[in-house]
Amino acid sequence: MALTLCTCSMPSLLLLICSTNLICAFEMKSIYCKISDSCDCDFSPNMRGLEWDLYKNLYGQHLAQEIMSEAVSDFLRKDSPDRPLVLSFHGASGTGKSLVSSMLGRHLYGSAMGSPYIHQFVPTLHFPIPERVQLYRLHLKRWIEGNLTTCARSIFIFDEMEKMPLGLIDVLEPFLGPSHVVFQTNYRKAIYIFISTAGEEVINRVTLEARLSGREREEIRLQELEEGITQAVFNNTNSGLYHSRIISEKLITRYVPFLPLCHHHVERCARRDLCQRGECHRTDVAMAVANAMSYTPADGKHFSSTGCKMVPAKVNLYL
Numbered sequence: 001m002a003l004t005l006c007t008c009s010m011p012s013l014l015l016l017i018c019s020t021n022l023i024c025a026f027e028m029k030s031i032y033c034k035i036s037d038s039c040d041c042d043f044s045p046n047m048r049g050l051e052w053d054l055y056k057n058l059y060g061q062h063l064a065q066e067i068m069s070e071a072v073s074d075f076l077r078k079d080s081p082d083r084p085l086v087l088s089f090h091g092a093s094g095t096g097k098s099l100v101s102s103m104l105g106r107h108l109y110g111s112a113m114g115s116p117y118i119h120q121f122v123p124t125l126h127f128p129i130p131e132r133v134q135l136y137r138l139h140l141k142r143w144i145e146g147n148l149t150t151c152a153r154s155i156f157i158f159d160e161m162e163k164m165p166l167g168l169i170d171v172l173e174p175f176l177g178p179s180h181v182v183f184q185t186n187y188r189k190a191i192y193i194f195i196s197t198a199g200e201e202v203i204n205r206v207t208l209e210a211r212l213s214g215r216e217r218e219e220i221r222l223q224e225l226e227e228g229i230t231q232a233v234f235n236n237t238n239s240g241l242y243h244s245r246i247i248s249e250k251l252i253t254r255y256v257p258f259l260p261l262c263h264h265h266v267e268r269c270a271r272r273d274l275c276q277r278g279e280c281h282r283t284d285v286a287m288a289v290a291n292a293m294s295y296t297p298a299d300g301k302h303f304s305s306t307g308c309k310m311v312p313a314k315v316n317l318y319l
């Protein structure tokens with residue numbers, strides 16, 4: 001749902017101004033939900049679908065596949081979770097972070113990012129002026145409260161965390177822990193996703209070391225990366241969570257690392273793109289696209305510097 005930071009997210013206020021039966025019905029429902037704490041909005045999780053999508057359409061990300069499947073199914077198994085699900089995605093540009101967040105939306109709400117219960121925040125759009133951080137904090141808190149009152153199963157996605165004004169995200173701290181039910185609203189059924197490139201250095205370094213030492217990529221374990229990512233996020237002034245209590249109080253349920261993509265992953269992305277255009281047979285184009293990417297480090301050229309991000313543009317060029 002597009003974010004318009006205004007008090008009209010508050011059900012009672014909207015009730016006063018609702019002008020169509022549809023909106024009134026929606027608001028009556030949210031009031032009922034508020035009182036009974038028993039509605040789950042249009043929440044219709046399809047765990048099998050999510051696992052299949054991750055397995056089939058996300059390339060080269062065994063950790064993200066494993067962690068997401070496990071964390072989401074553990075969370076959904078509980079009717080009354082003891083804390084919200086807080087996921088933090090890390091990795092270089094074009095490695096699949098936004099892709100996975102939209103897969104989650106699609107398999108929990110059946111409507112990709114179009115559901116009114118999925119809220120996506122982009123700092124350059126919603127919080128563009130760092131000097132207004134106090135105001136943004138107030139608005140964001142109200143926005144979260146209002147939407148959790150309407151739908152306890154809301155999903156909040158904070159993209160491009162590295163561009164968040166310093167200190168803004170800390171306002172979420174009371175929502176992320178095992179806090180109580182406030183005003184009959186269960187804050188613990190929500191899902192939060194933070195997305196950033198913070199920690200990419202450590203992820204890329206460990207993946208490179210594994211490759212150079214002849215280890216299988218799939219042998220890389222989260223334990224090798226987690227501490228480095230946490231440190232990078234906590235100590236980097238541009239991570240959106242610099243010195244944040246969200247980190248020090250361990251409110252992140254799972255860190256999800258995205259590894260840098262290799263030539264054959266890019267080729268797969270290109271093949272998929274071509275198939276979507278009805279040009280499945282053009283393996284020559286897929287190969288040309290993968291060859292046309294730039295790879296790092298200079299010595300070895302193992303990983304695509306833009307992941308799969310430039311694939312559609314290059315396919316346009318070579319098709």
Ligand SMILES: Nc1ncnc2c1ncn2[C@@H]1O[C@H](COP(=O)(O)OP(=O)(O)OP(=O)(O)O)[C@@H](O)[C@H]1O
Nearest residue numbers: 057058059061092093094095096097098099308309
């Ligand atoms: N691991 C992957 N498997 C399959 N497709 C991928 C993968 N990574 C990226 N892509 C494709 O590349 C494009 C860019 O990916 P995505 O938007 O998820 O990147 P990102 O990690 O969010 O990057 P950024 O940090 O720049 O936002 C998408 O079209 C996505 O489908």
Ligand SMILES: [Mg+2]
Nearest residue numbers: 097098099159
């Ligand atoms: Mg992204």
